Amino acid sequence: MAHFLTYLLLSFLIIYDSLGLSQSNQFCDAGVGYPESTCGFSSSSSSKLLIKGGTVLNAHQQEVADVYVEDGIIVAVKPNIKVDEDVTLLDATGKYVMPGGIDPHTHLAMEFMGTETIDDFFSGQAAALAGGTTMHIDFVIPVNGSLVAGFEAYKKKAKKSCMNYGFHMAITKWDESVSREMEIMVKEKGINSFKFFMAYKGSLMISDELLLQGLERCKSLGALAMVHAENGDAVFEGQKRMIDLGITGPEGHALSRPPVLEGEATARAIRLAKFVNTPLYVVHVMSIDAMEEIARARKSGQKVIGEPVVSGLVLNDSGLWDPDFVTAAKYVMSPPIRESGHDKALQAALSTGVLQLVGTDHCTFNSTQKAFGIDDFRKIPNGVNGIEERMHLVWDTMVESGQISVTDFVRITSTEWYDFIGTVLFIVTFFCFQIYSL
Ligand SMILES: [Zn+2]
Numbered sequence: 236m237a238h239f240l241t242y243l244l245l246s247f248l249i250i251y252d253s254l255g256l257s258q259s260n261q262f263c264d265a266g267v268g269y270p271e272s273t274c275g276f277s278s279s280s281s282s283k284l285l286i287k288g289g290t291v292l293n294a295h296q297q298e299v300a301d302v303y304v305e306d307g308i309i310v311a312v313k314p315n316i317k318v319d320e321d322v323t324l325l326d327a328t329g330k331y332v333m334p335g336g337i338d339p340h341t342h343l344a345m346e347f348m349g350t351e352t353i354d355d356f357f358s359g360q361a362a363a364l365a366g367g368t369t370m371h372i373d374f375v376i377p378v379n380g381s382l383v384a385g386f387e388a389y390k391k392k393a394k395k396s397c398m399n400y401g402f403h404m405a406i407t408k409w410d411e412s413v414s415r416e417m418e419i420m421v422k423e424k425g426i427n428s429f430k431f432f433m434a435y436k437g438s439l440m441i442s443d444e445l446l447l448q449g450l451e452r453c454k455s456l457g458a459l460a461m462v463h464a465e466n467g468d469a470v471f472e473g474q475k476r477m478i479d480l481g482i483t484g485p486e487g488h489a490l491s492r493p494p495v496l497e498g499e500a501t502a503r504a505i506r507l508a509k510f511v512n513t514p515l516y517v518v519h520v521m522s523i524d525a526m527e528e529i530a531r532a533r534k535s536g537q538k539v540i541g542e543p544v545v546s547g548l549v550l551n552d553s554g555l556w557d558p559d560f561v562t563a564a565k566y567v568m569s570p571p572i573r574e575s576g577h578d579k580a581l582q583a584a585l586s587t588g589v590l591q592l593v594g595t596d597h598c599t600f601n602s603t604q605k606a607f608g609i610d611d612f613r614k615i616p617n618g619v620n621g622i623e624e625r626m627h628l629v630w631d632t633m634v635e636s637g638q639i640s641v642t643d644f645v646r647i648t649s650t651e652w653y654d655f656i657g658t659v660l661f662i663v664t665f666f667c668f669q670i671y672s673l
């Protein structure tokens with residue numbers, strides 16, 4: 236029970252940041268909420284709520300209990316709580332009551348490949364809430380390499396927010412000022428996770444030399460280093476190879492950057508992190524090759540975290556081979572969705588703890604945007620959806636199939652993130668519960 240309360244308090248604690256962003260009820264005010272949903276208490280709702288008789292779940296245990304909430308903060312979880320008449324009652328008998336999901340990997344309103352993702356901080360978050368995710372962590376992309384300018388730009392984008400969010404910071408180049416600004420992010424802005432790109436040659440990719448310096452800097456700041464692990468030089472060659480062969484359709488995307496390149500970069504990043512002696516978080520683990528490198532490192536005692544994304548867990552590359560370009564282009568993301576077999580292996584790795592938590596890499600482009608690459612797969616904006624679908628797809632794929640327990644479900648879709656980061660300082664809170672039918 237102690238664990239349970241600790242987590243719920245963390246999860247629902249309203250933390251007003253020092254940057255002037257205020258709690259928003261735009262989701263409710265805009266009238267796009269689901270009337271039967273328990274999400275979206277507007278400011279006019281009672282500030283006292285009792286959720287009665289549900290099976291309350293956390294990452295460690297489950298029990299039938301009531302949850303009493305005042306002003307958005309859970310103050311009691313125990314059976315048969317008695318309350319006054321002014322408390323709103325919600326009957327959860329026969330249902331699970333669990334913390335809202337945390338999606339650790341999203342890209343809302345991101346400028347990328349000559350366009351901007353079609354989901355912004357409002358539409359993306361509305362989708363998240365509809366699917367049971369109540370917090371996400373988005374990647375700030377620096378502006379002309381400046382982290383401070385990037386942070387300011389994302390603060391503006393996030394003004395549309397209607398739920399909790401946090402930020403990671405992408406590092407897209409390296410020099411003294413980036414190194415200095417990393418300290419500002421950690422000490423003043425509450426951003427303590429930095430992503431380095433080993434792919435996207437000519438735009439986001441950094442060399443091993445710079446990656447090493449970035450890892451050292453993360454270590455000195457006590458920040459978490461994250462990597463997009465693909466060998467960008469080899470991907471560049473693979474793309475040229477496909478074009479030379481006349482393969483210009485979406486299938487060329489997967490053929491040009493096979494699993495071996497993800498495995499190679501994952502292994503390299505893991506070894507460099509070991510050399511520096513700092514933890515490493517590998518985002519969007521899409522292949523057996525990468526997963527096995529993580530398994531080996533973890534077995535040896537190295538602190539490596541592996542994040543599969545829901546598209547990699549539940550899809551295979553058959554969509555990329557669809558003869559209809561509009562359909563096939565929807566499946567283009569990096570690293571690519573792999574051929575059948577990788578999905579099941581990633582599921583197994585998640586169930587045995589080799590991989591720890593599930594993100595989405597939600598990064599959506601519409602078919603007009605995807606059509607930029609109609610003649611050349613290299614120009615198809617990379618990204619798939621998932622922020623709305625993640626919770627129920629993980630439930631269907633992992634819990635319904637018996638691969639994980641309901642408490643594991645809470646851990647890998649929600650609480651695990653807190654174990655890594657401890658405190659996420661830059662949060663705007665929107666209050667939401669998840670109630671699932673048993
Ligand atoms: Zn990435």
Ligand SMILES: [Zn+2]
Nearest residue numbers: 340341342596
């Ligand atoms: Zn991403």
